[in-house]
Amino acid sequence: MRELSYAEAKVEALYEVMQADERVNLIGNFFLGLSPKRTLLARLREQFPSRIFDLPISEAGFCGLATGAAMAGLRPIVDVQTASFIFQAFPQVANEAANACYMSGGQVHAPVIFHILHGVRGGGASQHSTAPRPCCGMHRVWRSYFLRRLAM
Numbered sequence: 036m037r038e039l040s041y042a043e044a045k046v047e048a049l050y051e052v053m054q055a056d057e058r059v060n061l062i063g064n065f066f067l068g069l070s071p072k073r074t075l076l077a078r079l080r081e082q083f084p085s086r087i088f089d090l091p092i093s094e095a096g097f098c099g100l101a102t103g104a105a106m107a108g109l110r111p112i113v114d115v116q117t118a119s120f121i122f123q124a125f126p127q128v129a130n131e132a133a134n135a136c137y138m139s140g141g142q143v144h145a146p147v148i149f150h151i152l153h154g155v156r157g158g159g160a161s162q163h164s165t166a167p168r169p170c171c172g173m174h175r176v177w178r179s180y181f182l183r184r185l186a187m
Contacts (some may be wrong), residue, residue, distance in 0.1 A: 042072035092094030098124035
């Protein structure tokens, strides 16, 4: 069995799902944080330049964009960075994306993935260590669950 770092496995999974499904788009600036490992995304940027969006830091804006794109048939994967930032976009995440199917009687789906780092970790301090709870229509998945399974 090969050994990969979490960053290498994440980039490999993103590459596989983007290659398999042209509806998959990446939204966010920090898929691998601010670590030197972020250079691993260069392969994705070269292969899929029109499907990777580095947007200004505006969680409500890009989570709303991703939710609308998912409702229109795309399969966005959004990096929200730190879990505490998801609360800036909670109306889009919890009221729109999570409830789309229920509120439309099953006619509209929003297959969007919001990737967040959560919980206490080194250097996070209290304002960056939140672990939001899932609500109706949302599923929380631990990182040991492969992104490729979730995105396909």
